[in-house]
Amino acid sequence: MTFIPAPDENLLTALADISDNCFSGVERPPRDFFKQMARSSKLFVYQSEVTWGPVRPIYGYLLLNEKNGDPYIWSIAVPGNYRGIGCGAGLIREAADYVKENSGSCLTLTVNVNNPAQKLYFNEGFRITAFARNYYGSENGLLMRREL
Numbered sequence: 043m044t045f046i047p048a049p050d051e052n053l054l055t056a057l058a059d060i061s062d063n064c065f066s067g068v069e070r071p072p073r074d075f076f077k078q079m080a081r082s083s084k085l086f087v088y089q090s091e092v093t094w095g096p097v098r099p100i101y102g103y104l105l106l107n108e109k110n111g112d113p114y115i116w117s118i119a120v121p122g123n124y125r126g127i128g129c130g131a132g133l134i135r136e137a138a139d140y141v142k143e144n145s146g147s148c149l150t151l152t153v154n155v156n157n158p159a160q161k162l163y164f165n166e167g168f169r170i171t172a173f174a175r176n177y178y179g180s181e182n183g184l185l186m187r188r189e190l
């Protein structure tokens with residue numbers, strides 16, 4: 043796991059590819075906007091220590107930003123072939139440690155009511171604080187929060 047203060051263009055492109063593959067519809071940000079957000083967020087990346095030919099596989103990323111004055115997970119994604127082995131939980135714990143080290147006291151996020159990722163968030167100690175009607179176009183969102 044690495045906290046990356048200044049991602050280079052190659053990494054931003056690789057992360058935008060993951061975002062494109064992991065999100066669809068209104069939940070998929072335009073690539074340029076995603077890159078802009080990645081530059082202005084705290085960026086946590088799980089990346090292989092080993093290079094396979096020209097490729098150094100990425101197992102997931104988390105973009106930590108701010109919303110309403112609270113630390114906010116703006117985006118988290120793990121490519122399909124690496125899911126279910128703890129990468130998502132590891133990214134959240136890393137972000138939580140970072141927030142605590144920087145005197146923050148909570149983590150927040152929004153999730154689509156239909157997204158099974160909620161289970162991961164519940165497991166990691168998040169609880170629902172508000173219902174956001176039509177947050178994702180015609181679909182509703184849940185605001186979740188974890189005290190640290």
Ligand SMILES: CC(C)(COP(=O)(O)OP(=O)(O)OC[C@H]1O[C@@H](n2cnc3c(N)ncnc32)[C@H](O)[C@@H]1OP(=O)(O)O)[C@@H](O)C(=O)NCCC(=O)NCCS
Pocket residue numbers: 064065102118119120121124125126127128129130131132152153154157158159160161162163165
């Ligand atoms: C959400 C996501 C980052 C989780 O990554 P991950 O590495 O698979 O997460 P972990 O392995 O640490 O934990 C998986 C846990 O969450 C649940 N979970 C998370 N996403 C799930 C999904 N799409 N389908 C089924 N279960 C899911 C699992 O049941 C598992 O819980 P368990 O261990 O109690 O069974 C990944 O599924 C993803 O990239 N999804 C697409 C993008 C997305 O929806 N991001 C969240 C937006 S709010």
